[in-house]
Amino acid sequence: MNRRELLKLSAAGFSMSTFGNLAELFAASKNVIKIGACDWSIGKANDVGAMELGKKIGLDGVQLSMGNTDNQMHLRQKAVQQNYKTAAAKLNMQFSGLALGELNEVPYKSDPRAEEWVSDSIDVAKDLGVKVVLLAFFNKGDLKNDAAGQKEVINRLKRVAQKAERAGIVLGIESWLSAEEHMRIIDAVGSKSIKVYYDVCNSEQMGYDIYKEIRWLGNQGQICEFHMKENGFLLGTGKVDFKKVRSAIEDIDYNGWIQIEGAVPANQPIFESYVKNLDYLHSIFPETK
Incomplete structure (x- = not known):
């Protein structure tokens, strides 16, 4: 109830x-809600310094980039993992998530390297105690109106889904797709380890009814995590009605992380913007204070 x-x-x-x-x-x-932010959004992608900056902002944790092509997905290295674990313990911070943003340039739908990275991300997530891995499908990896790409993604997710299930890890699809389009992929894969990583700003930008989508997906247990985002605006001053987002999240009994992404006005400093964004989310989700 x-x-x-x-x-x-x-x-x-x-x-x-x-x-x-x-x-x-x-x-x-x-509901138990924690607030994190993406390391790339606070200007610390692939940088252990993201943990200290996240602490100064007042976040509960930081969503980590697994890496990029230049550093060979560096979080696969035990030494790099240990650096992050040491920083997190010292600062009393958490890893709020793991993300494969490099899939935007090295598409999961076509590049064999990406398939290896997704499989390896499950091991990294387990080592870091993270439950959700964000799989990005934008730019070169875009799936919108790409039936062949979607079919290949389904095939690849089928191959990795059992490994994710055994590890207790969820792979979250973040894309330009609608709720219905996401569900067609999820249903085709047929695994509880594949869910939607719901970005409220992306979906608003596409013209979707985000409050309806959150309830429809969430009541089926198909949202693994949220990005609380605005493009070029502080949270609460842009196009997304976060009070209505809160209402939808309550209706689906969501428990987990909400991650701040973007939400920095032009020519404004990141740190001050994120302090304001966090204060705003605390006003919407007062139990997170």
């Missing part, structure tokens, strides 16, 4: 003696 259902029951006349103290029930049913 979620908080909205409790309110409906109360409004319908059910007594407090039946349900106990409503405030206590709300507290017990409150």
